[in-house]
Amino acid sequence: MGLSRMLQTLRSITERVPRRVWAVAGFSLAAIFPLFNVLGFMPTAWLRVGVVSLVFVMLSLGLNVVMGEAGLLNLGYIAFFAVGAYTTALLSSPKFGLRWPFWALLVLSALLAMVAGLLIGLPTLRLRGDYLAIVTLAFGEIVRLTITNLQPLTNGPNGVTGIYPPRLLSQGAIDSLQASGWSEALLKWLVIDKPIEYYYLVFVFVVITAFLISNLKNSRVGRAWNALREDELAAVSSGITAARAKLLSVVLSAGVAGLAGSVYAYYSNVISPESFLFMQSVIVVCMVVLGGMGSIPGVIIGAIVLQALPQVIRESAGAMRSEFEVYRMLIFGLLIVAMVIFRPEGLLPDKLWRQEVHEVDPRELEKTRQSLFDVEEGHQDLEA
């Protein structure tokens, strides 16, 4: 009881501060985060946690499009991440002796993930809820098993190693800039190979993704998704082409995952099938649910909490490390159960969803009852 009252107080305090203030504060904190490391207050390991967390923020933003906005449960989302990661890894590593330009690979990774989205979306989007979840789950496993077994292409379980770091400009361009007198210290930033550089690279992608998705959310496209989520029959009767709108959400979210996968491959240097387990798909779903479906700030918080917190605990666990690994999923499960009980709308929900779960005005309820009564009265009228 004491705890729940404390949470209540905390909530009422936090909710008095306008959302915009929180957004600016969060953005600023994320923007200066690496400086703590530069200034020596924070170990580099934490900066690395930051990079991976941001990658998962991207994934959650992408999954939220299909799950939060369009209301389609996708349990194989990590497969699109895998497609992006392997595209980049195979075309920028010693495996085939290739080093395609960074920007080209970024686009290609996103595009191939989108094609995968199209392939899985086209035949399955006519299915409803539970069936869709099962089919996407199977799709995720098929992609992972294919990667594991396609040894000649992917090295199977050993994975692809030695992925080259991204160059923001081609080597030729960098050389000629240097020749024309640019300082080497400045040009070093064009080759992304330090955690801080990765951090800012992913940070920029996250900001751009959040901006684009938030625009989309508040447009006729986003409204069409929401309408389909709320009531498909009413949506199609209001002129929305269900198949097209749903496919669009699946393809777009796949594209975001592909992009995230590409950056992740560069950053981790090595990728193998074990990064793309079913459990990872579930974790991204949890991030979206924990943060608050349909809410961009919520989803960002959800991803950071679920990705960073376990890492930070592990980093500080020292000798207890392996123990913690064992309990990680258990803690996850407990957290989600607690959420469903205490705050089903998520940590930072979309405004409207919160209202539905909690703030039902008793007067409105009374009105509803009144109307129900009127229904009966109406029929008596007819018969009288």
Next chain:
Amino acid sequence: MGNVLELQGMSMSFGGLKAVDNLSFSVRENEILSIIGPNGSGKTTTFNVISGLYEPDSGDILLQGESVAGLRPDQVHERGISRTFQSLRLFGNMTVLDNVLVGMHTRTKAGVVAAMLRLPSVRREEAAAKAKAQEVLAMFPGRFSGPRQSDPAFSLSYANRRRLEIARALASEPALLLLDEPVAGMNPMESREVMEQIKELRSRGYTILMIEHDMKVVEGVSDRVIAMDHGVKIAEGSYQEVATNHLVVEAYLGKRGAGTAS
């Protein structure tokens, strides 16, 4: 004045049940045509077929002379038929304004990329759509003013939810508006208000096909009335003609044991 809608020998069955049987009628421009009939007589099914939710077994449906039979619901909406539902179907977790804006989906055209970048053209379209949606909501004076427009639809009173559904259907400025029991569940005062609003819509030039059980409303607004029973049209004409038609009286008597049709 031409016919906005023409149903030609339309039939629709579910398994062995003929829900609508060889139904023909037409709706003239700027009139209010009401369909009455006992429960289960095929009225809602007729609406579902017209609006593209079901494909008719046979017959044709012409909207302003062009066939819309067999089109998908979104295509039918785009051509100019929009509707409300007997069992209210709003987008509960969306705002009042957004519900109306969804109704304008086929009347706006921003593409994905343009919307993502929120290009000036998208901003203009969005602003115009909002203004239009507010104008539509203003047809229900005092019901959806100011801050209420950003309330979620589920929080509205029952009568307001019915009104909002009509507003959503009106947002696309349809050539034909289908209303399925618009005053169902309303108290007498509320139904009188909605009745006036339906008449107001006619004076604004709308053409309306309405299913209604409340005979006062039917009498009050209809230019013509059609009666159905067991999927078949049993009478057509003015309210007085249909209400006194012996087949209609029998249909209601048979269904309800006692009472009258008017």
